[in-house]
Amino acid sequence: EQIRKGNFVHFMQKEIHEQPDSLTMTMRGRLIRGGEQKAKGILLGGLKDHLRTIRRSRRILFIGCGTSYNAALAAIPVVEELSGIPVTMEIASDLLDRQGPIYREDTAIFVSQSGETADTLQALEYAKSNGALCVGITNTVGSAIARGTHFTKAYTSQIAMIVMLALALGDDSLSTQQRRNAIMDDLYNLPSKVRDVLKLDKDMKELAALLMDEQSLLVFGRGYNYATPMECALKVKEVSLMHAEGIVAGEMKHGPLALVDETLPIIVIATRDASLNKQQSVIQQLKTRKGRLIVMCTEGDAEFMCPDRTCRIIEVPKVQDCLQPIINIVRLQLLAYHLTVFRGFNVDQPRNLAKSVTTQ
Ligand code: AGP
Structure with missing residues (x-):
């Protein structure tokens, strides 16, 4: 093996x-x-x-x-x-x-x-x-x-x-x-x-060490990155057995905002595309509620996305908007992997799951 x-x-x-x-x-x-x-x-x-x-x-x-x-x-x-x-x-x-x-x-x-x-x-x-x-x-x-x-x-x-x-x-x-x-x-x-993204493994390991004892994780995205939070949450749940929820950022004000406080970790995907201004405003609203923010942004944008440096930043290289979800998820897969190892669960055989679901 x-x-x-x-x-x-x-x-x-x-x-x-x-x-x-x-x-x-x-x-x-x-x-x-x-x-x-x-x-x-x-x-x-x-x-x-x-x-x-x-x-x-x-x-x-x-x-x-x-x-x-x-x-x-x-x-x-x-x-x-x-x-x-x-x-x-x-x-x-x-x-x-x-x-x-x-x-x-x-x-x-x-x-x-x-x-x-x-x-x-x-x-x-x-x-x-x-x-x-x-x-x-x-x-x-x-x-x-x-x-x-x-x-x-x-x-x-x-x-x-x-x-x-x-x-x-x-x-x-x-x-x-x-x-x-x-x-x-x-x-x-x-x-x-x-x-290049895979070289940033150490950074995600450090983030996983910070998050390993949490009960729950929220992930916000929208537009080209509508699916990225959903897939991140699915992976975090299935391998690290931590509750995680992917949320379309446009829906934040319609309910999830009530969950925000100083303790609950929230990843906001805010890489450059047509939704950037809207995601900046989401970050602002989360900051107003003292949210514990982890912002995924395009390389070089850290200062611009979080001038007061109160967020933890995950930077990624920029590619065409429709390919950006591929780059972004790799960082989050590394997070799910390290979270699982730190939490002591079996990375290669998630609890209760079959390799392919051949029954209904
Ligand atoms: C397993 O790791 C996946 N998370 C699982 O959701 C899988 O994608 C699903 O069961 C569908 O499998 P398929 O792509 O083989 O049809």
């Missing part, structure tokens, strides 16, 4: 640190290289013949569970932007509970790392029987990656995959060409940016 873990103490730690490679593998053969660190196009072999049908759909539905659901949630904004098609999200079990409406003009995209999750498979049958075009985003069933991973690297690879799908859907539009080129260039350089 130690041989499989290589130089790492736990599999989760290995998976976190392998993400530059898993991202490279996800993009290999799909993100087509130009010269000088640039990319020039997207090639999605399996989907090539269906792109025109998807472009004509009335709606795209992403369907999944847990981390796979969160990955699709993270990529919604760019799919909407580049395809111009309305996108909705469905938790597989909830879609089945409601027997929600699905039509022949819909494209249903199923996201599952294992390809074996019972709820997702049943939702696939349901969508097929309603005549929707069904597409799967999964690791090849039976591949070493599908069997060997269950924690972290699937999330970042799934987001990268859906961003590439958005790029492919939009590649018949001249007006978005510049934007698509910028995203492709950053995708190309993403593995090395993730590598």
Whole structure:
């Protein structure tokens, strides 16, 4: 077993640190290289013949569970932007509970790392029987990656995959060409940016040491980082067994603000994108209530985000807004990992959880 873990103490730690490679593998053969660190196009072999049908759909539905659901949630904004098609999200079990409406003009995209999750498979049958075009985003069933991973690297690879799908859907539009080129260039350089983030492991270990005895953790995000708090909270709960809640920052005033005091730790994701001003105002309101703040911001923004230096800062490198959730979650995965080790729980076998949920 130690041989499989290589130089790492736990599999989760290995998976976190392998993400530059898993991202490279996800993009290999799909993100087509130009010269000088640039990319020039997207090639999605399996989907090539269906792109025109998807472009004509009335709606795209992403369907999944847990981390796979969160990955699709993270990529919604760019799919909407580049395809111009309305996108909705469905938790597989909830879609089945409601027997929600699905039509022949819909494209249903199923996201599952294992390809074996019972709820997702049943939702696939349901969508097929309603005549929707069904597409799967999964690791090849039976591949070493599908069997060997269950924690972290699937999330970042799934987001990268859906961003590439958005790029492919939009590649018949001249007006978005510049934007698509910028995203492709950053995708190309993403593995090395993730590598830079992984070097900040010590910083997250220190933060975990500070938080290890807490009962609860709140995480606020919005816009491109709507899903980041959800996935952070899911990971913290599932491995470190600490209560954590991901909250869409726009909802703060509608209830969660009542929880804020000097003791409850709150992570605010406030990396640079169109929501930055709103997140600054969230930070301000939390400070007024003496919130115990940990602010995730873009490199070089610490002073600007928290001039009175009362917040703990987590800095991350800047990439295109739609790829920023990939960078941001890596920092938070490291936090979840170190929290678990400090709290003395089994990192590689979370309590009560199966590797793939094959029953309903
Ligand atoms: C397991 O670590 C995940 N947190 C879990 O939520 C998982 O994403 C979910 O069970 C769906 O699995 P799948 O991607 O294999 O379908």
